[in-house]
Amino acid sequence: MEPEKFTAKAGNETIKTIFDRRAVRQYGQQMIDDDLLDQILDAGRMAPSAMNRQPWKFYIVTHRDTINAFSKAIARVVPKIFLKMALKHPVKSIKTLLHSSSQLAKTGEDHIFHGAPVVIFISSPADNEWAGLETGMCAQNMMLAAHSLGLGSCPIGLARYIDQTPLYHQLEVPAAEKVQLAVTFGYGAETPPIQPRAKHTAIFIDRMECC
Secondary structure, eight states: OOOBOOOOOOOOOOHHHHHOOOBOBBBBOOOOHHHHHHHHHHHHHTTTOGGGGGOOOOEEEEOOHOOOOHHHHHHHHHHHHHHHHHHHHHHHHHHHHHHHHHHHOOOOSSSTTTTEEEEEEEEETTOOOHHHHHHHHHHHHHHHHOOOTOOOEEEEEEGGGGSSSSTTGOOOOOOOOEEEEEEEEOOBBBBOOOOOSTTTTOOOSSOOOOO
């Protein structure tokens, strides 16, 4: 079944924000005001978590030289990491390798963070089995909040490999924590089109008729 294109119904701003948000990979260099950044962080803090443990921590990087250095360091270690993965799970790793190769082949200094003026690394306790799920919900809250404030964002899964680089100590992440991902934020310099979504993925096990 082919994926479908669909749009949000008018009148609900929350649904509209969800439908309109895109992953932005081109940014202007204007810095985000502290007030807007605080709103984005607060939106992340409002994400649900088991027993309200709020496992996330935010490590915020805004200096261009630091972002570029982190980007280059991650870009250097990623091929080695995926080569090891491919040797263990060759078929499973093909898509990941192709996607990562296309990203690392881009021109410019910042292959990983797309030139964004703000990068937020999100960590969680390394021994919390639910932390990855909870930080994902936290990141989604932040990206939706950013879009509603006129900003672009993009989740960066490769950022988790910052701990494999010689620069990891600069984040000052405690040994008991693990970086789950990073999210870039800034004023978008592109408007990506909506991609088709599959609607056949909803499977009703026992559907009751309404009215």
